[in-house]
Amino acid sequence: MSVQERKDRERASRERLIVATARELAEQQGWDAVTTRRLAERIEYSQPVLYSHFRGKREIIGAVALQGAAEMAAAVRAATAAADGPRERVAALARAYLDFAERHPAVYDAIFQLDGGLAYAHEDTPEPLKDAFAALMESLGEVAGDGVEPGLFTETFWASLHGLATLTRAGRLPPENTEPRVELLVDRLAVV
């Protein structure tokens, strides 16, 4: 019994190591650099070990995505909690969101761009993803305005932020005017 428990613990610990290392590697050199060989070398095990924890690279990305979603939700909640009034809350949310995307581009990609084999906008969507959306809706729902469903409003506002985040990082938008763009979004979309 106790032996088995120790093994389980060690296995779980190694799994966390894999996810943490994958994330670290992705944040340092991008997801392209996260190859199974490099990852295996960094955790000081052979490649096949990875496949005893995850079905493949996709699932590893998915694991990073779940971890990242939880952090993003926390970051958003922390930012909104410190803001006064609906308008300021939304502005704080937007800035926190874009800040997270800029500071953790690899994690952001894992959540919102790459294929991590996760279900989205579905009943069996993993809890951290649902909760991240919930974190957005908590502040956005109150500025949806009359006759607009909070869910729909949140989706739309979120999509706008996502567009800003990805286009900016891909070099499609000049990074200088991020702040006025955010102001514009908040001023026009949010009904206070």
Added chain:
Amino acid sequence: MSVQERKDRERASRERLIVATARELAEQQGWDAVTTRRLAERIEYSQPVLYSHFRGKREIIGAVALQGAAEMAAAVRAATAAADGPRERVAALARAYLDFAERHPAVYDAIFQLDGGLAYAHEDTPEPLKDAFAALMESLGEVAGDGVEPGLFTETFWASLHGLATLTRAGRLPPENTEPRVELLVDRLAVV
């Protein structure tokens, strides 16, 4: 002289064939299926021929992106030209944009998501890309509202559309409510 011209013509024709085939393959089976081997086989030449036209796969994606950007600009202009009044023009623009993204996902990715080695938001941005942005600004600029630069407004509106397009296609947003989301964006962002 004439011999050289014929050769140049044939070369240009083969280059068009490469781009068209790459695009076709990408639209049929996604960009992952566009391998240099498959592409070479389809155009009935060997792999190295591709590298005599393009530096690598990246540049082929870039060529598809430029072609696609021109088409998208035309689609947007056609849609806005057929609409009456600023408000309807913006709505038509939004629908045309999302329609293009949905109908040509591979081309859309080449333009806005993948790395085609192109310069964006820069002085030496290729003409088709600049023109596509110009096509957006023609209709969006007139609803920017007081004190808001048309360019800034266009960027922000465009980013919102981009977010809707990509999140929907990646399965992050349920596709059902696209229309109300567009309505919301147009109603709130555009000043008529």
Added chain:
DNA sequence: GATTCGATCCTAGCATTGCTAGACAATCGA
């Protein structure tokens, strides 16, 4: 019309990728 020479193209190969089969070793229960 034969010959040389340059452009054009293809065969073959490299290093890297994700993933897996099968051999090997360590560990646990008896």
Added chain:
DNA sequence: TCGATTGTCTAGCAATGCTAGGATCGAATC
């Protein structure tokens, strides 16, 4: 101490982007 199970690694597969080198074809010259 032995047998079996569990765990891990070595080695390898097919596919990827890309390139070096030789073969071949055609065009200009004598």
